[in-house]
Amino acid sequence: MKKYIIYIGILAIGILLGWLLFGDSSNTETIHSQNEVSEKKQMWTCSMHPQIMQPEAGDCPICGMDLIPAEAGADGLAADQFKLTKNAMALANIQTSIVGNSTTEDNTIKLSGKIIENEEANTVQVSYFSGRIERLNIGFTGEKVKKGQLLATIYSPELFAAQQELITASSLKESQPELYKAVRNKLKLWKLSEKQINQIEKSEKVKENFPVYATVSGTVSEKLVEQGEAIKQGQPLLKIANLNTVWASFDVYENQIDLFKKGQDISIKTNAYPNKEFKAKVSFIDPVLNTRTRTVKLRAILNNSTNEFKPGMFVEGNIETAKLSEKQAVSIPSTAILWTGKRSVVYIKSTPNEPVFEMREVTLGNAIGENYEVLEGLTNGDEIVVNGTFTVDAAAQLRGKKSMMNNHEKTEADKSEAKNKDVKRLTVSPKFQEQLRLVFNDYINLKDALIIDDSKTVMTNANTILKNLGKVNMKLLTKTKAHNHWMQLEKVIHTSASSIKQTSDIKEQRNHFKELSSHLIIAIKTFGINKKVYHQFCPMADDNKGAYWLSKEKQVLNPYFGDVMLKCGEVKETIE
Numbered sequence: 001m002k003k004y005i006i007y008i009g010i011l012a013i014g015i016l017l018g019w020l021l022f023g024d025s026s027n028t029e030t031i032h033s034q035n036e037v038s039e040k041k042q043m044w045t046c047s048m049h050p051q052i053m054q055p056e057a058g059d060c061p062i063c064g065m066d067l068i069p070a071e072a073g074a075d076g077l078a079a080d081q082f083k084l085t086k087n088a089m090a091l092a093n094i095q096t097s098i099v100g101n102s103t104t105e106d107n108t109i110k111l112s113g114k115i116i117e118n119e120e121a122n123t124v125q126v127s128y129f130s131g132r133i134e135r136l137n138i139g140f141t142g143e144k145v146k147k148g149q150l151l152a153t154i155y156s157p158e159l160f161a162a163q164q165e166l167i168t169a170s171s172l173k174e175s176q177p178e179l180y181k182a183v184r185n186k187l188k189l190w191k192l193s194e195k196q197i198n199q200i201e202k203s204e205k206v207k208e209n210f211p212v213y214a215t216v217s218g219t220v221s222e223k224l225v226e227q228g229e230a231i232k233q234g235q236p237l238l239k240i241a242n243l244n245t246v247w248a249s250f251d252v253y254e255n256q257i258d259l260f261k262k263g264q265d266i267s268i269k270t271n272a273y274p275n276k277e278f279k280a281k282v283s284f285i286d287p288v289l290n291t292r293t294r295t296v297k298l299r300a301i302l303n304n305s306t307n308e309f310k311p312g313m314f315v316e317g318n319i320e321t322a323k324l325s326e327k328q329a330v331s332i333p334s335t336a337i338l339w340t341g342k343r344s345v346v347y348i349k350s351t352p353n354e355p356v357f358e359m360r361e362v363t364l365g366n367a368i369g370e371n372y373e374v375l376e377g378l379t380n381g382d383e384i385v386v387n388g389t390f391t392v393d394a395a396a397q398l399r400g401k402k403s404m405m406n407n408h409e410k411t412e413a414d415k416s417e418a419k420n421k422d423v424k425r426l427t428v429s430p431k432f433q434e435q436l437r438l439v440f441n442d443y444i445n446l447k448d449a450l451i452i453d454d455s456k457t458v459m460t461n462a463n464t465i466l467k468n469l470g471k472v473n474m475k476l477l478t479k480t481k482a483h484n485h486w487m488q489l490e491k492v493i494h495t496s497a498s499s500i501k502q503t504s505d506i507k508e509q510r511n512h513f514k515e516l517s518s519h520l521i522i523a524i525k526t527f528g529i530n531k532k533v534y535h536q537f538c539p540m541a542d543d544n545k546g547a548y549w550l551s552k553e554k555q556v557l558n559p560y561f562g563d564v565m566l567k568c569g570e571v572k573e574t575i576e
Contacts (some may be wrong), residue, residue: 131156
């Protein structure tokens with residue numbers, strides 16, 4: 001009994017000591033854990049403006065879009081790297097591919113191309129006489145026709161008169177055989193058969209409507225007329241393609257031309273029949289280089305009697321060659337590329353076994369089918385995103401990483417803002433301010449026209465700016481510094497307004513408006529116009545470099561995008 005009492009006592013003392021030693025630590029850990037949860041409280045951001053971070057859901061203060069949850073960044077990564085979860089990868093169907101060149105093993109060159117119609121087998125069905133289409137028997141493109149099939153029925157006043165001439169000439173064929181022969185030949189030129197001509201002559205009845213028969217068999221690739229339409233002699237009615245044979249057309253890089261020759265064996269595959277391989281021979285290599293794409297066309301003829309190939313299908317061709325050029329072009333699919341102004345970017349997978357990505361700028365060369373040649377930025381073996389690229393870019397924006405929209409480089413807009421901050425107000429006469437205010441009012445009218453995409457009014461307002469700019473009296477500026485400053489500003493404002501006046505292209509007008517705004521902002525801040533002005537900014541204008549403008553109202557109405565993103569922007573400064 002004493003032994004049990006001793007054991008219970010030891011156990012009680014142990015529990016007491018454990019509480020004294022570790023109880024406080026446990027409480028501390030609990031508090032620390034609560035603090036961590038508090039620190040990791042959900043933040044909200046804008047998909048278009050990732051610099052926006054707010055503790056609660058709501059609208060973006062710049063563009064008004066609904067805010068979305070911001071994900072926490074991954075630790076232990078480089079500055080421009082970010083990690084996606086496997087679940088996000090699956091939901092967005094993000095796929096990657098290893099960058100390679102246009103060659104494969106065993107001296108085989110892989111080419112991209114597509115199926116096109118065999119031009120040698122194409123026919124244009126024309127009308128041999130003028131008139132009106134009373135009935136068109138072809139209802140849709142893609143319809144099959146056979147040689148001799150009735151295509152249309154045409155009413156022709158000329159043919160009506162020629163039939164009457166034949167009936168009259170047939171009664172005179174004994175006395176005037178030459179006239180009779182000439183009338184018959186005239187009808188033959190209009191593709192009437194001997195049987196039709198004899199029937200008219202025998203019945204002595206004039207037909208009002210004449211049939212047009214197909215001269216070849218094939219598939220209607222294009223309808224060129226409609227029922228009831230008036231037509232002229234020789235006018236095309238239908239385009240008929242004979243698809244019993246088709247062409248597989250491929251693009252060949254300029255530096256690969258010497259690897260190919262007519263008669264080479266080519267193995268062709270298509271996504272429609274992934275398990276089938278079609279054999280053919282190179283039938284044609286274009287002798288003329290396409291100067292835009294720097295490629296030549298290579299062609300092979302395919303038997304299509306079973307109608308397996310459809311014009312427009314993408315195909316892949318493999319040709320074995322005895323030698324390979326030393327430097328083969330690296331190419332990537334167009335789905336991997338994001339274009340932003342002059343920049344082209346892709347996303348590479350930085351870690352082979354982890355979904356870690358980062359943006360990479362590339363220099364593109366020629367477009368080859370659905371691929372682009374990469375001159376700089378990628379090497380063979382790089383793993384890039386080829387599907388779901390926009391989703392990956394959005395993830396980069398949310399994490400504030402380098403992305404298509406967030407270049408992390410000092411833009412012209414940044415430089416302009418820094419320059420504007422250094423502008424100091426000069427004291428000038430109220431009369432000079434009043435004249436400058438007239439120019440500003442014209443600028444506002446021009447800005448409002450840009451908002452509604454009215455390029456003609458923009459040109460008119462630019463001309464008005466030039467007129468009122470010429471009325472600004474520099475003699476009102478008594479100080480040398482103000483006088484010289486205005487001379488410089490007046491010159492660049494005049495140049496920008498003149499450029500806007502000379503083009504009706506709204507895109508070009510907006511480019512010049514950016515320059516006009518930057519100069520007028522300095523003028524308003526330097527001299528003042530005795531009126532409150534709002535200095536506004538859009539980070540997405542000028543190919544995501546950002547651009548400024550002036551407004552009389554605090555409300556943002558974007559002149560660089562109009563209805564597309566009318567409220568995208570913010571007030572950077574109020575110029576008193």
